Amino acid sequence: MTRFGYTLMTEQAGPKDLVRHAVSAEQVGFDFEVCSDHYSPWLAAQGHAPNAWPVLGAVAHATSEVGLYSYVTCPTMRYHPAVVAQQAATVQILAEGRFTLGLGSGENLNEHVVGQGWPTAGRRLDMLAEAIRVIRELFGGELVDFTGDYFTVDSARLWDLPAEPVGLAVAMGGQRAVEQLAVLSDHLINTAPDGDVVQGWHHQRQGMGLTEGRVVGQLPVCWDPDRDTAVARAHDQFRWFAGGWPVNADLPTPAGFAAATKFVRPDDVASAIPCGPDLDAIVEAVRPYRDAGFTDIALIQIGGDTQDQFLAEAATPLLSALRAELG
Template identity: 75%
Template sequence: MTRFGYTLMTEQSGPKDLVRYAISAERAGFDFEVSSDHYFPWLSSQGHAPYAWSVLGAVAHATERVELFTYVTCPTMRYHPAIVAQKAATLQILADGRFTLGLGSGENLNEHVVGERWPTVTRRQAMLKEAIQIIRELFTGELVDWKGEYFEVDSARLWDLPETPVSIATAVSGERSVEIFAPLSDHLIAVEPNKDLVHAWHEQRRGTGLTGDVRVVGQIPICWDRDRDTAVARAHDQFRWFAGGWSVNADLPTTAGFDGATQFVRPEDVAESIPCGPDLDAIVDAVSEYWEAGFTDVALVQVGGESQDLFLEEAAGPLLEKLRSAAN
């Protein structure tokens, strides 16, 4: 059965609003909620970037049923992996076992703020691999000393461990990242409905003797509105950064850079890649590419902070009914 989630997009809403949306999304019937973890919005027009972990702590207490994910946290530059392990364990306790730690190799947009040089993709993946190994060691509750190529840990131990161990989901985009992270992770995160990528992940895990249920968690932007022209304009204003693809998105350091890189993206270009307007069937058609590619979980991003209340009140329930009927 495909599960459908709601995205707490920290780039487009403030912390109190995000908690309120989380409560409304649970009431609307979403199965899980994912939170981005940004220091910057993608574009200045989005206007927000609160600290995701504080928001998730509040959401954990304000909700009862929905599963929670970071989507995704980079545990290599802005955060040391030992600190990520500590806050993940704490959040799992607050969430009563509903939390999954989603990890990725990060974007320059968020990581440059600590003044470190932005590494190449090969080095970023090597750093993420070592970070996951450290986090796994600390999740055992044992005293950890580590001196690796990128990180050191000096006599660290997690004193508050959850009864339900924290699962790790890792974001990948190609063959090399699948080879590296499938053996280290419990679940897969990807933002494109790539059937070959999903198949390669499962094959890699089987080849290393790993068993158990693997969740494949995707994400898709939508821009629901009663009026299609309004939806297209909003998607273009706040989500045209999406047109660059992740090879570009990972490397640009500022909102000004994203604004410049997308200055020639037209509203109709955005509308071709993001379902916009009141047509729920069009949204279902776009999301269907994910479950057809083998994704078990799909999180929706409703574009525009100002549109969340109306979307959750008016569209979310009927949309979830259509999605579940089509997928299952």
């Protein structure tokens, strides 16, 4: 059965609002919630970037049934993997087994702030693979000493471990990532409906005799009773997507994203993101993900100040339509 999720987008809302939105999203029937982990918004118009981990802890305490994901945390630069392991174990205790640790190789936008430069794409994958090994070893609960190519762990132990082990979902966007990371993950994350990546991930895991995991995707929508308002808001806050991942991973600041996307037109955004009141258009935008083999699909409602109206007016009929057509 396909599950449908709600995105707690830290780039567009403050921490108290995010927790409130999380509670409302559970009440209207979303199956799971994903929380971004940013140091900066993509564009200044989004206006926020609270720390994801206190938010996740508060959401875990304030909700009772929805699954929760970090979506995604980079465990290689801004955070040491030993710290990520401790954070994840603590959130899993608070969530009583509902949390999945989503990991990825990161973006310059968030990781450059610690002043360690920005590695090449291949090096970032190598760092992520080593970080996952550190995190898994710490999840075992024993004293860990580790010396790798990128990380050192000195006599570390997680003293508070959850009864339900933390699953790992890892973002993979190409064949090299799949080959390197598929067997290290429990679940796959990809923000594009790329059936080749999904099939490659399954193939790698089947070859090692590993169990099937979930495939978790995400896409933006801009619901609004007025389509023109929705298009304008999507252009103002979400045109950053137009550069594609090779660009998005490397730009360092919101100002850089603004400059890189200054020639993106509202019509360009509207052709890529469903905008306005038409719920059927959102269902059709989700369909390629289901068809590509995604089991879990999270929606981003663009605009922090539109979440209450979206959740009150659109979410229930939209979930009904999604489950009827794609569930």
